[in-house]
Amino acid sequence: MVKRYGEQAVVDGVSFCVEPGALFGLLGPNGSGKSTTVKMLCGLVSASAGSACVGGFDTRSRDSAARRHIGYMAQGFALYRDLTCEENLEFCARAYGLSPSIARARKREVYELTGTGAFKDQRAERLSGGWQRRLGLAAALLHDPAVLFLDEPTAGVDPVARRDLWDLFYGLAGAGKTFFITTHDMGEAQRCSRIGYILEGSLLVCGTVAEVRGPHETLEDALVALVRGMRS
Amino acid sequence: MSSAFDLTGLGAVIYKEVRHILREPTTLVLILAMPVMQLLIYGYAINLHVEHVATVYHDADRGRVAGQLVSVLERTPTFHLVGSVASTAALRAALVSGRARVGFEIPAGFSRDVERGRPVTVPMLVDGSDAAIAQAAYGSAAQIEGALSTWLDPLGESPAVEIRARTLFNPSLRTPNFLVPGLIGLMVQNITMILTALSIVNERDRGTLEQMRVTPIGSGALVLGKLIPYGVVGYVDLLLVLIAMRTVFAVPIAGSVGLLLALSLPFVMTGLGLGLLISMVARSQLQAVVMTVFFVMPSFLLSGMFFEIDLMPAPARIISYALPMTYFLEILRGIIVRGAGFADLWVPAVVTVAFGVGTLALASLRFAARPS
Numbered sequence: 245m246v247k248r249y250g251e252q253a254v255v256d257g258v259s260f261c262v263e264p265g266a267l268f269g270l271l272g273p274n275g276s277g278k279s280t281t282v283k284m285l286c287g288l289v290s291a292s293a294g295s296a297c298v299g300g301f302d303t304r305s306r307d308s309a310a311r312r313h314i315g316y317m318a319q320g321f322a323l324y325r326d327l328t329c330e331e332n333l334e335f336c337a338r339a340y341g342l343s344p345s346i347a348r349a350r351k352r353e354v355y356e357l358t359g360t361g362a363f364k365d366q367r368a369e370r371l372s373g374g375w376q377r378r379l380g381l382a383a384a385l386l387h388d389p390a391v392l393f394l395d396e397p398t399a400g401v402d403p404v405a406r407r408d409l410w411d412l413f414y415g416l417a418g419a420g421k422t423f424f425i426t427t428h429d430m431g432e433a434q435r436c437s438r439i440g441y442i443l444e445g446s447l448l449v450c451g452t453v454a455e456v457r458g459p460h461e462t463l464e465d466a467l468v469a470l471v472r473g474m475r476s
Numbered sequence: 477m478s479s480a481f482d483l484t485g486l487g488a489v490i491y492k493e494v495r496h497i498l499r500e501p502t503t504l505v506l507i508l509a510m511p512v513m514q515l516l517i518y519g520y521a522i523n524l525h526v527e528h529v530a531t532v533y534h535d536a537d538r539g540r541v542a543g544q545l546v547s548v549l550e551r552t553p554t555f556h557l558v559g560s561v562a563s564t565a566a567l568r569a570a571l572v573s574g575r576a577r578v579g580f581e582i583p584a585g586f587s588r589d590v591e592r593g594r595p596v597t598v599p600m601l602v603d604g605s606d607a608a609i610a611q612a613a614y615g616s617a618a619q620i621e622g623a624l625s626t627w628l629d630p631l632g633e634s635p636a637v638e639i640r641a642r643t644l645f646n647p648s649l650r651t652p653n654f655l656v657p658g659l660i661g662l663m664v665q666n667i668t669m670i671l672t673a674l675s676i677v678n679e680r681d682r683g684t685l686e687q688m689r690v691t692p693i694g695s696g697a698l699v700l701g702k703l704i705p706y707g708v709v710g711y712v713d714l715l716l717v718l719i720a721m722r723t724v725f726a727v728p729i730a731g732s733v734g735l736l737l738a739l740s741l742p743f744v745m746t747g748l749g750l751g752l753l754i755s756m757v758a759r760s761q762l763q764a765v766v767m768t769v770f771f772v773m774p775s776f777l778l779s780g781m782f783f784e785i786d787l788m789p790a791p792a793r794i795i796s797y798a799l800p801m802t803y804f805l806e807i808l809r810g811i812i813v814r815g816a817g818f819a820d821l822w823v824p825a826v827v828t829v830a831f832g833v834g835t836l837a838l839a840s841l842r843f844a845a846r847p848s
Contacts (some may be wrong), residue, residue, distance in 0.1 A: 286690050308692035316690040322683035339691040 246293040247280050247445075254280045256445035257294070262438070264390070267413060267423045269436030271467075277445040278426040279319055282393050285424065286316045299390050299422075312340060315384035319395040319426075321376045325369035329360055329379050332368055333386055340387035347386075354382040357412065374405030381412070391422045398432065410435055430464050441467055448474065502759070506766045514773055521792030522783050526612035528556035530786070533580040534567045535560060539587025541628070545598070545637075548623045549580065554616040556786070567601065571644055573820035574810055577603040578613045580639075590628065595636035604646035605813035607654055609784070614641050645730065645814045652725040657808040658781040660717045661801055664740070665747045666772055668710035672751025673764045676702065681761070695844030703748045703836075710744040721812075730815030739807050739825055742832025746800045749835030752843055775801040800831040 247255040255277040262268040272278050283289040285296055287303050287310070296303045301310035323332045333354070337347035355361030358378040363371060368379060377397055384392055394413075398406045410432075417423055417437075425436065433439050433453070440450040448470055449456050453463060460466035497504060531549065535542050549555050558576055561567050567579040579601040589596045602613045617639040624637050646653040679685040688698060718736075721727045729736065750771065758764035777783070778792055779801040785793055796802050806824035810816035818825065 288686055288689055308694075311690065311692040314690070316687070318683050318687055320683055322687040324684060325682070336691070339688070339693050341692065 245281070245284050245291045245296055247277075247284060247289060248292040253292075253445050255284065255291075258442065258445070258447045259294075260440055260447060260450045262422060262424060264422050265417060265420050267417045267435070267437045268425065269433045269439040270424065270426045270442060271428065271430070271433040271439050272426075272442035273428055276442045278428075278442055279395055281442065282316075282395050282424065282426055286314060286393055287311070288316075312387055313390055315387070315389035315392045317377075317380045317384045317392070317394045317397055319399065321368070321373075321380060323368050323376075323380060323383055326367060328365050328367055329371075329382075330364040332379065332383060333364075336383045336386045342387060350386050350388065354385050357385065357416075358382040359408075374401045374409075377401055377405070377409060381409070385416075389421075391424065392416075394423065394425045396426055396428070398427070398429075406432075430462075430467075434463055441470070443471060443474075500759070500763075503763055503766065506763070506770070510766070510770060517774070517792055517795065518777050521778055521788040521795075523787045524608070524783070526608050526784065526787070527553050528786055529554055529578055529609050529613060529784075530558045530576045531555040531578040531580070532559050532561050532567060532570045532576040533557065533582060534562070534564060535582045536584040537582050537586035541587035541590045541624075542582045544627055545580075545582060545586075545620075545624055548620055548627070551623070552616055552620060554612050554619075568644070569820070571601055571603050572810075572814050572816050574603075574806055574814070574816065577606065577609050590637060595638070597638045597640045600639050600641045602641055602643045603814070604643040604649050605654055605809050606784075607646075607649040607651065610643055610649055617641055650727075652721075653727050653813055654809075655781070656721045656725050656727050657812040658779070658805050660714065660721060661743065661779075661804045661808050662772070662775060662781075663717055664710050664714045664744060665750075665775060665801060665804075666768070667713050668706055668744055668747030669751040669754065669771065670765070670768050671706045671709065672703065672748050673754040673758065673768060674761060675706070676752065676755035677758055677761050677764045680755075696840070699752070699840045699843050703752070706751075707744050707748055710747060711740070714740050714744070727812065729812050731811035731817060735818060736808070736811045739804075739811075739821075739828060742829045743800065743804045743807075745832035745836045746828070749832070749837075749839040750800075752839035753835070756839070756842060775799055778802075779805050781805055800828065800835075803827040803831070 245255055245258050246253060258277070258281055270278050270281060280289060284291050285298055285303055287306070290304065298310070299313045301307065301313055303310075324335070327335070330351075333351050334347070337351065342350060352361075355364065358381055360375065360379050360382050363375060363379075368376060371379060381394070381397065384394070398409055401409065413423055413425070427433055436453070438450070438452055439456055441448045441456065449467075457463050457466045460469060497507075533546060533549065535546065546557070546560075550557055555578060561570055561579075564581060567581060570576040571579055581599040581601065583596070583598070586596055586598070600613065600617060602610045604610045620639050621637055628637075643649065676685070679688075693701075714737075718729075722729065751768075754764055754767045754771075758767055774795055778785070778788070778796045779799050780796065781801075785796045785802065788796060803824035807821055807828060810821045810824070814820075
């Protein structure tokens with residue numbers, strides 16, 4: 245996929261494959277094209293060239309079945325701050341056309357998974373950053389999508405909440421959900437089953453953590469060597 | 477401890493505020509050009525001197541003196557003869573429909589009676605829904621009488637021709653009867669436009685609009701789902717201000733309330749559509765507010781609410797006729813003050829419906845076509 249704004253290519257010929265049930269991490273610094281890649285995969289931004297397929301659906305399709313197939317959690321909190329957790333989830337349930345009985349069951353399930361049930365009648369703006377991220381995840385999970393796109397899901401979250409969130413991702417991936425997570429944190433990237441490193445819109449490397457690390461001692465060393473090699 | 481008089485860092489704050497102002501060229505142009513542009517438009521457009529009031533007459537006499545009276549009317553700057561009508565009923569209808577503000581009824585036998593030196597009365601019907609126009613018409617009555625008697629009897633033996641003014645619709649010339657109906661339109665337009673624009677800009681700023689676009693919610697559903705609640709709010713507002721007009725200001729509704737409510741619907745739709753269009757152009761809440769003000773001011777000053785459109789210079793008149801408020805004001809004053817029906821108001825009604833459907837359709841299509 246390529247995404248150009250004017251002359252500038254923000255994403256420049258990125259190509260990769262993610263297996264079902266994988267926890268794929270797209271690693272890269274701020275402004276490297278991670279969010280744009282996620283947005284193209286979610287159909288929010290149209291690609292200038294190339295195409296992508298998510299769960300068998302072309303991302304250019306505006307088909308509602310394609311939308312039901314994915315869950316998306318934006319960078320930063322993108323739910324309604326003045327609504328309660330319950331109202332936010334009710335809105336999501338209606339947006340995905342869940343029947344009232346299924347909606348009730350799914351809400352119960354995601355409350356339990358994310359631990360947000362205790363705050364269901366609280367306004368979202370009252371939650372701490374970590375709990376807001378959990379609520380965001382609950383909303384993304386509500387319609388039981390097969391693929392989850394999480395854009396920097398743990399940014400600004402305390403270490404305990406971060407650990408809890410990752411445990412949650414593992415559990416869900418173990419249950420068959422596919423995760424596509426962006427991060428700029430090396431430590432976080434190492435928790436993924438596969439990673440890709442994107443810099444200035446180009447995907448420099450893609451593989452398991454061991455493959456990317458290669459002969460180097462740490463993942464960071466490997467990426468430093470890679471970038472230096474590319475620049476020289 | 478910091479006090480109100482501690483000015484440490486004043487330069488830093490001013491520096492960064494100036495950078496903010498200079499950073500957004502659109503906002504800069506709006507805040508610098510808008511006051512100058514508005515001053516020029518309103519300075520030229522607003523004319524408190526009433527002239528060229530649309531006038532019709534019914535000549536049941538067709539005699540020599542009647543012809544002279546018509547020519548006196550033609551020469552009187554206060555009036556602008558827009559036509560003659562065939563009956564007393566048609567004269568009244570022209571005033572009800574708003575086609576004319578003043579009507580002269582020249583009775584049968586007028587010329588004969590004047591020539592025989594008998595006292596004659598010429599009724600002048602005046603639309604009292606606009607007090608300034610009514611006052612100007614009253615003021616011209618003596619002028620017409622004078623001009624006619626000079627022609628009839630240059631020696632000064634004046635025959636008794638009396639122009640007898642009769643005010644229709646708002647005989648006591650109460651200001652609320654004239655002003656409040658117009659204000660109602662403004663309130664409804666402003667509230668629907670501002671609510672819609674800010675609500676969408678706010679969603680975009682917070683990222684919730686993008687989040688919504690990932691869901692199966694269709695573009696049409698998104699637009700309508702946003703607009704219907706605000707449309708209902710606008711409509712409830714309309715009902716509340718109508719009730720306040722009726723109870724607090726004691727302004728009676730002379731025409732059909734049903735027709736008024738029916739024709740308010742496309743006007744509410746126009747407000748919603750404008751809000752939606754503003755939300756697409758504005759890049760921040762500040763810009764959205766500035767743009768709504770840009771629309772509110774001319775709706776207030778150029779729609780004919782206070783100043784006659786016919787007296788405005790051409791550029792201002794063009795703006796007037798491009799404003800939805802101008803047509804809705806016609807409807808409001810027509811129904812509330814003059815008791816006009818659909819047959820009288822079909823032109824502003826058709827324009828208002830066209831504005832409502834057109835603005836909303838254009839805004840919805842553009843909104844749906846826009847990538848996030």
